[in-house]
Amino acid sequence: MPLPGSVTDLPDPEARHVLRFSAHDLSTALNAVRDSLAASGAEVCNLQLRAVGALVEGVLRLQRLDEAGAVRLCHRLADLPGVLSSRVEHQWGRS
DSSP: OOOGGGGTTTOOTOOOEEEEEEEHHHHHHHHHHHHHHHHSEEEEEEEEEETTTTTEEEEEEEEEHHHHHHHHHHHHHTSEEEEEEEEEEEEEEEO
């Protein structure tokens, strides 16, 4: 649930957004992360990739990004070739 008013106007430098995604293979997953981040000002905190059968699941933790920016990045990631799903899971940090 987004916070009301000016609290969300500026990105909280301590906030972290968690994006979960899946892709056809490792190369596709890495290219998708690189391509989706290219147009954002996000800072990567952590990237985890895990093979699940023939697919790759990824968890991307970002900061220096507001909530709307995280959602846009998630949509950009989902629209890339070879990406099967993408969602913003949550954020944590200072309020």
